[in-house]
Amino acid sequence: MSAGGDAGARVERVTVEPLDLPLREPFEISLGTQHEAHNVLVSVETDDGTVGYGEGSPLPPVTGETREAALATARAAGELLDGEPVADYRRLAGDLRDAFPGAVSALFAVETALLDAHCRERGLALSELFGGAPRPVTTDLTIPILPPEDAADRAHDAVSEGFEHLKVKTGSGVEADVERVTAVREAAPDAELKVDANQGWTPAETIRFARELRDRGVDLALIEQPVDAADIEGLRHVRERIAVPVAADEAVFTPEDAMRVVRAGAADVVNVKLGKSGPVAAAEIAAIARAANCQLMVGCMLESAIGIHTSAHVVAGLGGFDYVDLDGNLLLAEDVVPTERSPTVDIAGPGHGVVPDQ
The missing domain is CATH 3.20.20.120 (Enolase-like C-terminal domain)
Incomplete structure (x- = not known):
């Protein structure tokens, strides 16, 4: 999983917004019942116009984050990515986790969007x-x-x-x-x-x-x-x-x-x-x-x-x-x-x- 090659495209804009997803039916587990997924949608746009998308699904009893906290963290994380080469996704993922320890849903969304943008820019499947x-x-x-x-x-x-x-x-x-x-x-x-x-x-x-x-x-x-x-x-x-x-x-x-x-x-x-x-x-x-x-x-x-x-x-x-x-x-x-x-x-x-x- 090395990025390799030249630096390539750089992050120009990170957009963070709520993503509300109603469920077909109520979903009950031992930690509670959900009727809707209150998720976080992140898009990373590079200076060549490529856009990558990521999503996180905060659930306080599991991830320890509210949706509001995840949105705030994702926006702060996006600021740290400004101008960075998307090919450096491994370093950037580590930097974000050091900066925002435990903010797993927010960082899943940001990291996914970063990887997605890198792969789309190179014409690669994420796999x-x-x-x-x-x-x-x-x-x-x-x-x-x-x-x-x-x-x-x-x-x-x-x-x-x-x-x-x-x-x-x-x-x-x-x-x-x-x-x-x-x-x-x-x-x-x-x-x-x-x-x-x-x-x-x-x-x-x-x-x-x-x-x-x-x-x-x-x-x-x-x-x-x-x-x-x-x-x-x-x-x-x-x-x-x-x-x-x-x-x-x-x-x-x-x-x-x-x-x-x-x-x-x-x-x-x-x-x-x-x-x-x-x-x-x-x-x-x-x-x-x-x-x-x-x-x-x-x-x-x-x-x-x-x-x-x-x-x-x-x-x-x-x-x-x-x-x-x-x-x-x-x-x-x-x-x-x-x-x-x-x-x-x-x-x-x-x-x-x-x-x-x-």
């Missing part, structure tokens, strides 16, 4: 910066916290639409979670099932959940972030006591976090979510996970095609992702570009290939 040509990526579909019968209906509909991988949100209480996941399994007996508690359980509750599902004959591909993000010891405790692979999500925002998790032996799977790390650091996290023989997962927030396609390009470029959860834009009432509700994320260049409808 090529990460080592591979753009190719279709297959995603799962997420079923939020719902009563069992409603979750079963969602699962049935998803399978009829061609989805072979489903992720069920949990963390609302072990008994209710067991009933929901069992109902989904009955409605979609051949689908691969993952569950995501979004930190909603204790270690003891996670172990009880896994054993109750095992006793019912319900198989799971993984359990994602069952315990509090700071409880690395609790995550390790769970991993050592259940047969289902355990994924770290909110526990890993940075490469340093990834090192902490793998050194502790706390996870079988690391969720490389660009909404937490940004594209450049995502590649570093993936490398750490691979070196520790952990499987790779990619996740998303409630993002439009801009954020989703950016992540899909990273997946296509790096390769080797065992679990793909890039369905955020499928949960929207309307995307920023026409989007087919399908398990296949078709991507193209240059850049991430998405130019939002104005």
Whole structure:
């Protein structure tokens, strides 16, 4: 991932604006219910007229940012990019993260727009910066916290639409979670099932959940972030006591976090979510996970095609992702570009290939 070549185009203008995206239906997880994604849209224009686009999806319980804070940070970050060569994206991404530590949604939007502008100026697909040509990526579909019968209906509909991988949100209480996941399994007996508690359980509750599902004959591909993000010891405790692979999500925002998790032996799977790390650091996290023989997962927030396609390009470029959860834009009432509700994320260049409808 070296920029190479001459300096090329330089940043002339950075525009930051709110992006409100109503959802098709309310989306409930253990951290709360969303009816609309209150996102941040960033465009980076170079002195040769090239424009790149980026998006962030702040969610205070996960990213620690309000939308207002993310907008302010993105604008301040844009000022630091003024006159800088877009080809220096790696240095600039590092400078921004040093200047605005923890502002992950804002910096995801700015960094993506910077990379997109660089790639569009050079006529490259974003995936090529990460080592591979753009190719279709297959995603799962997420079923939020719902009563069992409603979750079963969602699962049935998803399978009829061609989805072979489903992720069920949990963390609302072990008994209710067991009933929901069992109902989904009955409605979609051949689908691969993952569950995501979004930190909603204790270690003891996670172990009880896994054993109750095992006793019912319900198989799971993984359990994602069952315990509090700071409880690395609790995550390790769970991993050592259940047969289902355990994924770290909110526990890993940075490469340093990834090192902490793998050194502790706390996870079988690391969720490389660009909404937490940004594209450049995502590649570093993936490398750490691979070196520790952990499987790779990619996740998303409630993002439009801009954020989703950016992540899909990273997946296509790096390769080797065992679990793909890039369905955020499928949960929207309307995307920023026409989007087919399908398990296949078709991507193209240059850049991430998405130019939002104005």
